[in-house]
Amino acid sequence: MTTHKTRMLIIGSGPAGLSAAIYGARAGMEPIVVQGIQPGGQLTITTDVENYPGFADVIQGPWLMEQMTKQAEHVGTRMVWDTITEVDLANGSPFTAKGDSGDLYVGDVVVIATGAAAKWLGVAGEAELGGKGVSACATCDGFFYRGKKVAVIGGGNTAVEEALYLTNHSNDVTLIHRRDSLRSEKILQDRLFANEKISTLWNKEVVRFVAAENGTLGHVELRDTVTGETSTLAVDGAFVAIGHAPSTELFAGKLETDASGYLQVEPGTPKTAIPGVFACGDVMDHTYRQAVTAAGTGCMAALDAERFLAERDFAAKVAVAVD
Numbered sequence: 001m002t003t004h005k006t007r008m009l010i011i012g013s014g015p016a017g018l019s020a021a022i023y024g025a026r027a028g029m030e031p032i033v034v035q036g037i038q039p040g041g042q043l044t045i046t047t048d049v050e051n052y053p054g055f056a057d058v059i060q061g062p063w064l065m066e067q068m069t070k071q072a073e074h075v076g077t078r079m080v081w082d083t084i085t086e087v088d089l090a091n092g093s094p095f096t097a098k099g100d101s102g103d104l105y106v107g108d109v110v111v112i113a114t115g116a117a118a119k120w121l122g123v124a125g126e127a128e129l130g131g132k133g134v135s136a137c138a139t140c141d142g143f144f145y146r147g148k149k150v151a152v153i154g155g156g157n158t159a160v161e162e163a164l165y166l167t168n169h170s171n172d173v174t175l176i177h178r179r180d181s182l183r184s185e186k187i188l189q190d191r192l193f194a195n196e197k198i199s200t201l202w203n204k205e206v207v208r209f210v211a212a213e214n215g216t217l218g219h220v221e222l223r224d225t226v227t228g229e230t231s232t233l234a235v236d237g238a239f240v241a242i243g244h245a246p247s248t249e250l251f252a253g254k255l256e257t258d259a260s261g262y263l264q265v266e267p268g269t270p271k272t273a274i275p276g277v278f279a280c281g282d283v284m285d286h287t288y289r290q291a292v293t294a295a296g297t298g299c300m301a302a303l304d305a306e307r308f309l310a311e312r313d314f315a316a317k318v319a320v321a322v323d
């Protein structure tokens, strides 16, 4: 077991964690970023990114995260391939955290940037057929459905982007949404409606995923949310794209969450109720949830962390001088 000590321990390596690292490293805090199970975060499982400022042409999500990681390293961040399994925030700074590797991490401040993970419908057949036709990531698994019939469930940006992406592999994509209008941005809706490979099923919810004889997904059972009528749709692949839930399990009982389960911070800041513990990105942002806003709050966390440490160090010096 190794003990890693740092001024700034960052948990999570998406845009929030890496932006905190870039600012923290440049402020001399020699950050350690514990990357977690999905290094680079959610952008590593997307394709085209055209709304992250600074790039006139479309860029790829994994490429953007690779660049952010290198940038963080170039200015002095240490990236660690480990996943935090336990944190101790109760005794104040310095805080300790345990990694899956058995290593111990000690940070004068902790920046929580654990992000969010895809939500599931929680209906019959979903878990059993996971990896056998049911997925929550078209960019990861879409390739397996080349020339097959697929469905996407949801009506937000993720669902529409996934449906559009799947047309690279399939000529028969159905978007299933529980209402009669989409929540996604207009530009994406325009592309969706203009795409002849995509059809939409309105006011339908999936009640069950059903296996074919070979054990993989055969069809979905649907219920009309207006009339209550049931129907079926034969598909080889179904992609659940109904949003994300913040990854807060590590902090249960240790930090407050809001009504939707996101970490609670002092409004307009990344400060949690524990001095020296900051939260940024999708784990604390129920409203905006964009890469650029995650990066912004990561920057704020680093600036506030720097202030926290400066004030603490100053107070310690004064205490010594008074003694």
Ligand code: NDP
Pocket (backbone or CB within 6 Å): 051, 121, 153, 154, 155, 156, 157, 158, 159, 161, 178, 179, 182, 183, 205, 241, 242, 243, 244, 287, 288, 289, 290
């Ligand atoms: P959203 O929360 O925006 O949308 C979730 C969708 O799933 C909604 O249409 C919702 O329906 C539907 N839904 C939720 N629960 C269920 C359920 N149990 N059964 C059936 N349908 C359900 O999530 P997204 O992942 O799409 O987006 C999250 C955030 O990330 C947003 O802020 C989005 O703008 C952003 N994003 C941005 C992208 C970009 O800018 N390129 C790409 C992807 C995401 P209903 O509408 O009825 O509530």
